[in-house]
Amino acid sequence: MFSKDIGIDLGTANVLIHVKGKGVVLDEPSVVAISPKTKQVLAVGAEAHRMIGRAPGTVETVRPLKDGVIADFDMTEKMLTMFIDRLGVKGFMTKPRILICCPVKVTAVEQKAIQDASLKAGARRVYIEEEPKVAAIGAGMDIYQPSGNMIIDIGGGTTDIAVLSMGGIVTSESVKVAGNTFDRDILQFVKKHERLLIGEMTAELIKKEVGTAFPGTAEKTIDVRGRDLATGLPKGITVTSAQAAEAIRESVRAIVLGARNVLEQTPPELSADIIDRGIMLTGGGALLDGLDKLLTEELKVPVYLAENPLGCVVAGTGIMLDHRRANFQKK
Template sequence: MFSAIDIGIDLGTANILVYTKTKGIIINEPSVVALDAKTRAVLAIGTEAKAMLGKAPDSILVIRPLKDGVIADSDATLDLLKAVMQRAAKQLGSAYRKPNVMVCTPSGATKVERRAIHDAVKQSGAKTVHLIEETVAAAIGAELPISEPVASVIVDIGGGTTEVGIISFGGVVSSNTVKVAGDRMDEDIIQYVRKQYNVLIGERTAENIKMEIGYAPVSHETENMEIRGRDIMTGLPKTITLSSLETQEALKESLSAILECIRATLENCPAELSGDMVDQGVVISGGGALLKGMQEWLSKEISVPVHIAPQPLESVAIGTGLSLNMIKQLEKMSR
């Protein structure tokens, strides 16, 4: 009854998720913290803090402490993690001691960045902390046979980074990371609207546009969406109509960068494993996997089947939690 519990944390640029074997995903909140500008006291985290983005007065700092998959503001990250661990403890009841935590790190993270993530989780109340590469966690969460001698190819398109990995026998054979993902796509839409219409929109509006009428380069029936922003010339509010063809144009550059990252990883794959890809295909996870037309477009570009993970938004968190059962196995394979 008083044994320590195992939890997995997906410390993402856009969202922070906590997974337990007994209850599944118990926390799924945006990685945003609202602080008092003078005292640095935490006022809100997650959804509540995200609602303040672009709307808070000067007395409130709204921070996204993780950038490109790594810690950009260590104090704010620690505040966020402490609040998340407290919420997790409440959900799991007080009968549990400090948890054993598995947390994912980007494949391209440096030793210093990994140490920062490890220390932040440890300080926030973990008993033991283990790190796992994001691509391996995403593959486990997407139910890929990573310990078998076949090529499991995972493309995790998150908020800050896109991670591509080829995994066989539980180890990463080839991997690449590019700092182009959901956040960059939002920025692309902001810049496009600014250039074409002289209208300034915020991050949340851009994200809504991406989710509603964002398309990968595939043919589709045009969709339109009314959006509101500030006219740069007059400074007054303005309403414009944006089409899905325009969002396609805005996202073209970012999607090309993601495609190049996938191609570079596949090119480094041993010949014996390349054959498996034709049979097994590629699995995409993360929020970017849900962009309309993504599966069809990628399949056409890389000429192999593309599948979407069963729970694309939660794959990394689920894999991170499940990997606690495989610590010894993963450590042996990573030596």
């Protein structure tokens, strides 16, 4: 069996893998379940994610990536190894080439950690590309022409904002505020204002069901349960979209300010192109209700949600693998 070239979107919240000739073959949460005593891996991906907040003391759930980069090298390596082994992309005598994405402005040490983890997981050669560039390609933007294209890629750990032209990044900023930050904001808001302790999965559910960046539209509610901080007993409350909007307001503001900073640093000719073309919004965090409307209002530039925001990065790795462009450059 021959090895296959694969593209990996190594995200803080999810890992997506594209195998050349097959498309996206894996989409799993970036979670590892281990035994705290032996550090033995018990489960990865969706199986491990189901254990968050529900596992006994003999099981610990770990998110090995934080803010888009590796926080736990050993766990990242084990997670990648298990995912890659599951796909059967390694040949008897060969290993796959891997294109993997990282946030903009990561350090050389952080890039080296991503490369080393991929090599130890079974890669023959590792290529690293910046995430907004790959996301733009996956979203269908033609970034190789001498014209300005702007993208805001909101993942789980970071929001990468970039202006691209002629295949390269002209101006960019990485904001350590994204989908997971919204979850933490909601969790803390409910704890502070409702005196109720909820888990991160409940906070994520609130974000998905009633979360909004643009309050004032249709009001939604959701019933959730947790532990009453006063009595220690189980309790249920109703959370409204207005409360969710208030909880995440400051984090959304940080993304708006990051986008403004990038626009202010953009050369005038490219700024004119962006006004004509608009800004593309990608990543799982882009699915937050009303975020495109809020950004359009704040930036005075049309902002469009990509057709498949969650899959743009991994789709971009597939396009780059298929075309093997000259800028498919090993770092």
